[in-house]
Structure formats: C-alpha cells, structure tokens
Amino acid sequence: MAKNWAIAVGINSYDNLQSLDYAKRDAECMRDFFQQEADFERVFLFTDDSPPIDTSPPISTQPTFGKLRSFLRRQFEQPLLEPGDNLWFFFSGHGQRYHDRDYLLLSDSDPGDLEPIALPISFVTERLRRSGADNVVLLLDACRNQEDRVGLGIGEEQQQGVVTIYSCSPKEKAYEIESLQQGSFTHCLLEALRIQGEGNCATVERLDQYLRHRVPEINRKYQKKPQTPYAIAEPVSKHHLILLPRYATLRDIETLKLDAYRAEVERKWELAKQLWIRVNVAASGSDMDAIKAFARIPQQSVVSPPPPSITNSSGEKTTTQTPKQPASPKLPVFEFDVVTVNAQGKQIEHSKGKASYFTEDLGKGVSLEMVVIPAGSFQMGSPDIEEDRLDSESPQHWLTIASFCLGKYPITQAQWEAVATLPQVKRKLDPNPSKFKGKDLPVERVSWFDAVEFCARLSQKAGREYRLPSEAEWEYACRAGTTNPFHFGETITPELANYDGNYTYGSGVKGKYCEKTTPVGSFKVANAFGLYDMHGNVWEWCTDHWHDNYKGAPTDGSAWLNNQDNDNDSRLVRGGSWFNYPWDCRSAARFYDEPDGRGSGVGFRVVCPAAWTL
Known part of the structure; x- marks a missing residue:
C-alpha cells in the first residue's frame, strides 16, 4: 500500500x-x-x-x-x-x-x-x-x-x-476570516478534501476547480476582497493525479490510465511507469491493466526503436494504448508548435512536436502533405459532465485504431482544382466550387459524393488508396491523446481557431468573428499529431452514415455504414466551421448533412491507409 x-x-x-x-x-x-x-x-x-x-x-x-x-x-x-x-x-x-x-x-x-x-x-x-x-x-x-x-x-x-x-494570485492577498477562525483558503481546502462520492475533489483538477469557485464565494460572503486560488501541475499530466485514492471514482482511474497509455506511446517510460503505479494504488493494487503494463514497459523500453516524437501538449488526457508506431526511414520528419490553454483560454504550455509525413505530388506545382498518425486505442465520445455535449456523443466506448496517414490540413482550393482536372472516375467535379476564393483557403461547397470522387481520382493518379476518414479515425486524430473538449484544452479561443468568436465555451473569452474561411494552417498551432485546423474553419466529411448514438458502433475504427445499396442516407461531418458556435467545434461534437449537400462551411481532408508501402 x-x-x-x-x-x-x-x-x-x-x-x-x-x-x-x-x-x-x-x-x-x-x-x-x-x-x-x-x-x-x-x-x-x-x-x-x-x-x-x-x-x-x-x-x-x-x-x-x-x-x-x-x-x-x-x-x-x-x-x-x-x-x-x-x-x-x-x-x-x-x-x-x-x-x-x-x-x-x-x-x-x-x-x-x-x-x-x-x-x-x-x-x-x-x-x-x-x-x-x-x-x-x-x-x-x-x-x-x-x-x-x-x-x-x-x-x-x-x-x-x-x-x-x-x-x-501574486497580486492578491489571502484573507483570514474571524467568524471561521481560519484563512478562507484553508477553510475551503478542508471542505473540498472532505467531499465524497461523484462530486469529490480527489484529483488535482477537481480540487483546483472547486477552490477557484468556492474561495471567492466565501470572501464575498464575509465582505473580503477577491482572492483566486490556482494550481500549477508540472508536468501537466499531474492535473489528473489522484490525491486521495480512497475517494477516487472509476472515471478518475480511467483518466489516469489514458495518461499512462499516452506516456507509453511517447516512449516516456519512466513517466508511464509512475502513472501506472498511481493507477494501481488507486485500484488498491489490483488493476490488471497496470499489472500488464509493469511487465510490458521494461520490454518496450529495451526493444522499441525511438519513433518520431510527439511532444506532450497538455492536459491533457490521453488515448493511446498499443505503443507501436511504425517508423519508416523513407519518411521525413517535420516540427510543429503545440499549445495548451486553461479553462480561461490562457496559454499554460507551449511545446514542440515532431511527426513523420510524406508529400503527394498533385501536378502543376501543387502538393499534398500527409501526416503519419500512430496506432493506438482511445475512448470515443464525450463524458456526461462535458459542457454542451449531446446524447448523440454517447455512450463513450473504447476503440483500437491502426496507423494511417491523414492530411495535415483540410483540402485547399488549389489541391481541389489540381485533382478536379484529372480524369473522371464516376462523376464530374466543378474545379472552382467555393464561396470564399483563395488557393490556400479550404475548399467548400463540395458534397460527400464530390469528396469521394476526389479521393477516387487521387487514388488513380497516385497508385495508392485515398479515401475519407472514418468518424472514429477523425476523432482519434483530432484528440491526439487528449480527453478535454478540445485538443487545446478545456476551452478554445479565436486566437487558436476560426469559429464564431462572439460566443464562448466554458470560461473562455470572446474574440474576432472572421465570418469566412481562413487560409489552412494560418493559426500556426497544431495538435500533438501535427494536424492543423481540426477545430473550426470547415466541417469535414467522414465516410460513415449518421447514427443517433454509438450503440452498436464498430470498435476497430472502421466506418459505420448502413445498407450498402443506399448511398442517399445522411453522412457524418466533424470539427465545426467558421460560422459555428465554439461548442460545435469540440473533439466529440458530431453532425450530419445530406450526401449531396454543398454548404459553404463543409470541406474535407483525406486518409491514405497505405503509409508504409511508400
């Protein structure tokens, strides 16, 4: 013990x-x-x-x-x-x-x-x-x-x-309350530590949230000036640390497991071991996943070659199990910036990430960059406590995802035009369909059928398969090892993504509303897999048919399709767009459109599952 x-x-x-x-x-x-x-x-x-x-x-x-x-x-x-x-x-x-x-x-x-x-x-x-x-x-x-x-x-x-x-905060004062015979912080701290059941403060994250709310409330009650407690966890994964194992819930343990899995994927063996120890302590020494990890980590740390690294972004909260990212010497590596924000939208971490990629030549000086997404497991959907969630995001369920390559950005108008001039496979394509014009802007006003035709023409030219991502692949790639509402953290800001900045998520801040699409990658920050614009700008088509919830969904990451003879059923879109509210841009948020719909907020990015045949 x-x-x-x-x-x-x-x-x-x-x-x-x-x-x-x-x-x-x-x-x-x-x-x-x-x-x-x-x-x-x-x-x-x-x-x-x-x-x-x-x-x-x-x-x-x-x-x-x-x-x-x-x-x-x-x-x-x-x-x-x-x-x-x-x-x-x-x-x-x-x-x-x-x-x-x-x-x-x-x-x-x-x-x-x-x-x-x-x-x-x-x-x-x-x-x-x-x-x-x-x-x-x-x-x-x-x-x-x-x-x-x-x-x-x-x-x-x-x-x-x-x-x-x-x-x-450093510019505030902490007050003693005569009526309580205590400092207001300590009074609230003890109050929080004594809470049991689902509302407990057994983790750093929940204790921090409780104190931020309760201490100012106590100060107001006793007519003291504001004071705002706050927590700093280093590394950021310690936000999920279980402070009082006896009060921890199964959800707390599962969140900590996600951090441990992520540490393994990132080849941070010592951190992974520490996190699995914390899991096992919280489970009173009987967690089988932790016991398997104790046997697995020494073997992996000796025999696994170091892959292109993915620098820890946050907070974040992770999803990846089987830490076996293939590493091909044929693929170059690129570097990118990753940021994490707190609940108020303030940046609390800025790091560098690395990922492998390859470039597909589309002709006429236009190319397509495809990023290697590592294999792993993650929990799809949103928890009941996530703000502005919908029932369609339930139930949360675990999936295992094979490695694949995904477009670094949504398909641009330049890329669309280059492929639209290639020989037709099944249907004609308008080479210039978008409402907002610009070669580096994401293509929009393309239907699901149009996006599938794009993939077919590109596959024919490249000699390898290109397709739309499954919904599971899309969410796995978007989260990139996080479990927060956004891969940036607890909220999103107009400094990080293109959406309707007149509205806020949680305790976030308002900002600019662009009222149109923005050039891909223009916000200069990616998620931990090296993908840009996963939140906002344009919705992105997925292969799947729409289903009202995840009951009966596949667990292997494959697309969830209805009767193959009926192509007219609604199809999934993910990620939100330039005109959407911030809550529509969450990692778990899902919506649908008719497959022949062509909205100015809908585009797509492509998958190449054959990354290792290059």
Missing part, C-alpha cells in the same frame, strides 16, 4: 512582520485531517508551540528558518518513500517574491534582509522530491493580508515536478 506523509507549517508570531491570527490553527486543522480522516502514516507539525518530533535526540519544530531548513535537509537526505507514495507540504503564513524567486517567510525572517533567513520554495521542492515519493503536493497559503508587506506575493516561479496550489 502507498504511504502518505505530510508536513504542516502554520506561523502566527513573527519577529519582523505583523502577526497573524489563524495560521497556526490552519496548520493544526490540516494535521488533524491528515491524521484522523485521511489516515496518513506520518504528519510533522511546525507551529509556534508544536511539540518536538519524538526522535533521539528530539527535533525542535519551532518554525524558524534554521530549524525548518535543517529538518528538510536532514529528513530527506536519503529517500524514505517510494514511487506511488504521497508527500504533502502545507504552509500558512507570510510569503514574498524577491529577485525573481518565491520565498516562504519563517518566524524570524526579515523582509528588509530577505535572502539570508527566508526559505526559497524551490529549496522546499528540491528537498521533498528527494523523499522518493513521486507525488509531491504543495499547498501554500502564503500571501496573507498585511497592509505593510512589500512587493508581489508568491506564485510567479514554477516549481518543477510537483503540484503546487496557491491560495491567491
């Missing part, structure tokens, strides 16, 4: 700063929760009058700079915990930013001479990570409401390899 340790520090009395009223009680309440409710094995308390730690000789727990620093240095000089174990650090007191570093102020710290006797948070992080625990959580209520404090509060310096939850 995983071990759980905690350190709780609360300082009321300061030699050189205004004293606080309830910081000591905050720490004591956290200690009581850790010991009595969460059954932690060890809890170390540092307050103005806490008893010494019972060792030989006893260790003083007075919260001075020397004593707390000495404890952290000596206690964690050698690893005492193991992967799968948890170590929490709670601090209630003063904090300050100085010379681009964040400091915790101890009882003898002097804000006029900060560096010699204030504790850098980076030092705390470094010592706690030496413990051996792979789950280190910092809870910092360290921007207390003092009128005479100098400079910004803490929170600007990102701590590596840990989860850090701050009581307020």
Whole structure:
C-alpha cells in the first residue's frame, strides 16, 4: 500500500512582520485531517508551540528558518518513500517574491534582509522530491493580508515536478476570516478534501476547480476582497493525479490510465511507469491493466526503436494504448508548435512536436502533405459532465485504431482544382466550387459524393488508396491523446481557431468573428499529431452514415455504414466551421448533412491507409 506523509507549517508570531491570527490553527486543522480522516502514516507539525518530533535526540519544530531548513535537509537526505507514495507540504503564513524567486517567510525572517533567513520554495521542492515519493503536493497559503508587506506575493516561479496550489494570485492577498477562525483558503481546502462520492475533489483538477469557485464565494460572503486560488501541475499530466485514492471514482482511474497509455506511446517510460503505479494504488493494487503494463514497459523500453516524437501538449488526457508506431526511414520528419490553454483560454504550455509525413505530388506545382498518425486505442465520445455535449456523443466506448496517414490540413482550393482536372472516375467535379476564393483557403461547397470522387481520382493518379476518414479515425486524430473538449484544452479561443468568436465555451473569452474561411494552417498551432485546423474553419466529411448514438458502433475504427445499396442516407461531418458556435467545434461534437449537400462551411481532408508501402 502507498504511504502518505505530510508536513504542516502554520506561523502566527513573527519577529519582523505583523502577526497573524489563524495560521497556526490552519496548520493544526490540516494535521488533524491528515491524521484522523485521511489516515496518513506520518504528519510533522511546525507551529509556534508544536511539540518536538519524538526522535533521539528530539527535533525542535519551532518554525524558524534554521530549524525548518535543517529538518528538510536532514529528513530527506536519503529517500524514505517510494514511487506511488504521497508527500504533502502545507504552509500558512507570510510569503514574498524577491529577485525573481518565491520565498516562504519563517518566524524570524526579515523582509528588509530577505535572502539570508527566508526559505526559497524551490529549496522546499528540491528537498521533498528527494523523499522518493513521486507525488509531491504543495499547498501554500502564503500571501496573507498585511497592509505593510512589500512587493508581489508568491506564485510567479514554477516549481518543477510537483503540484503546487496557491491560495491567491501574486497580486492578491489571502484573507483570514474571524467568524471561521481560519484563512478562507484553508477553510475551503478542508471542505473540498472532505467531499465524497461523484462530486469529490480527489484529483488535482477537481480540487483546483472547486477552490477557484468556492474561495471567492466565501470572501464575498464575509465582505473580503477577491482572492483566486490556482494550481500549477508540472508536468501537466499531474492535473489528473489522484490525491486521495480512497475517494477516487472509476472515471478518475480511467483518466489516469489514458495518461499512462499516452506516456507509453511517447516512449516516456519512466513517466508511464509512475502513472501506472498511481493507477494501481488507486485500484488498491489490483488493476490488471497496470499489472500488464509493469511487465510490458521494461520490454518496450529495451526493444522499441525511438519513433518520431510527439511532444506532450497538455492536459491533457490521453488515448493511446498499443505503443507501436511504425517508423519508416523513407519518411521525413517535420516540427510543429503545440499549445495548451486553461479553462480561461490562457496559454499554460507551449511545446514542440515532431511527426513523420510524406508529400503527394498533385501536378502543376501543387502538393499534398500527409501526416503519419500512430496506432493506438482511445475512448470515443464525450463524458456526461462535458459542457454542451449531446446524447448523440454517447455512450463513450473504447476503440483500437491502426496507423494511417491523414492530411495535415483540410483540402485547399488549389489541391481541389489540381485533382478536379484529372480524369473522371464516376462523376464530374466543378474545379472552382467555393464561396470564399483563395488557393490556400479550404475548399467548400463540395458534397460527400464530390469528396469521394476526389479521393477516387487521387487514388488513380497516385497508385495508392485515398479515401475519407472514418468518424472514429477523425476523432482519434483530432484528440491526439487528449480527453478535454478540445485538443487545446478545456476551452478554445479565436486566437487558436476560426469559429464564431462572439460566443464562448466554458470560461473562455470572446474574440474576432472572421465570418469566412481562413487560409489552412494560418493559426500556426497544431495538435500533438501535427494536424492543423481540426477545430473550426470547415466541417469535414467522414465516410460513415449518421447514427443517433454509438450503440452498436464498430470498435476497430472502421466506418459505420448502413445498407450498402443506399448511398442517399445522411453522412457524418466533424470539427465545426467558421460560422459555428465554439461548442460545435469540440473533439466529440458530431453532425450530419445530406450526401449531396454543398454548404459553404463543409470541406474535407483525406486518409491514405497505405503509409508504409511508400
């Protein structure tokens, strides 16, 4: 079983700063929760009058700079915990930013001479990570409401390899509530940690969401100024970390599994191992997927050749199982930018990705870039809690997808015109059908029948199969290892995609409404597979017939077709368009059109399943 340790520090009395009223009680309440409710094995308390730690000789727990620093240095000089174990650090007191570093102020710290006797948070992080625990959580209520404090509060310096939850933003103050005999942050933190059942805050993500809502609510109630808690998880996958396994739901465990699968696909073996350990801990040591992974990872890490890497984008939440991406030396590699945003649409991560691709020559100086999509498994559809979801996105179900190649962008008007001049297979094609003219704009006003004819002509010219993606292939490629509403994260912004920016998704922001299509790739950001414009710009035709939900859908990624003799049934479109609301552009959002429909918001991109025969 995983071990759980905690350190709780609360300082009321300061030699050189205004004293606080309830910081000591905050720490004591956290200690009581850790010991009595969460059954932690060890809890170390540092307050103005806490008893010494019972060792030989006893260790003083007075919260001075020397004593707390000495404890952290000596206690964690050698690893005492193991992967799968948890170590929490709670601090209630003063904090300050100085010379681009964040400091915790101890009882003898002097804000006029900060560096010699204030504790850098980076030092705390470094010592706690030496413990051996792979789950280190910092809870910092360290921007207390003092009128005479100098400079910004803490929170600007990102701590590596840990989860850090701050009581307020660096420009805000954290308040003590006399009626509660506590700081508002600690009061709400304990409230959140005690919730059980489906609404629990057992994961970092849900705890963060609860605190962001509840703390400002408490401050308003007691007529205090706003304070906005926030969490920073490094790496971003730690947002799904299960803090309290006993309260975790099956959905929490499944989300963590997705992160583990993704780490395997990206050949991040140590991270994958850590995540599978977390899965197994949450499942009380009996998860068969985790047990299989423990056997699989050592073999894969030795025998698997490194494929073109896919840099972690987010958040994100992943989908890929069987981590066997074929790597062909014949295919070149391209680099691309990936961004992740938080619920407010603010960028929280910017990374580089790499993927293999090949170029199909269409003639007349026009080419088509096809990106290699790795094989894997993912959960298709949307969860019940996803905002603005529809019943047609249910039930969520697992699929296994073979590797294939997909167009880097939607088909452009230049590409359409080049192929439309090729010999006819079944039907004529208008070489210039689009409402919005431009060679780099996506082609639109093309029917499903037109798109199929395009694929047939291209297949004939290239000597290899081209076709429309199945709906499952499209969603798998769009998600690129994420489980958020968008591959960008919890929301979408008009800075990232082309849709009706007069409307917002969740807590996102409004912005420009282009009222027309935009050149493919013009937003300069891709998903983790290297695909552009998967959200917005134009809807994209899929092979499948429309079905009202996923009951009875294939599980192998193939297209779901009705009677083959009836080509007039509605066909799937995915991705949303320039005129749609943001919720229509979600990864799971699905709609349909008649196969002969030609709207100015509908285009397509193509699949080549024969990537490895090049």
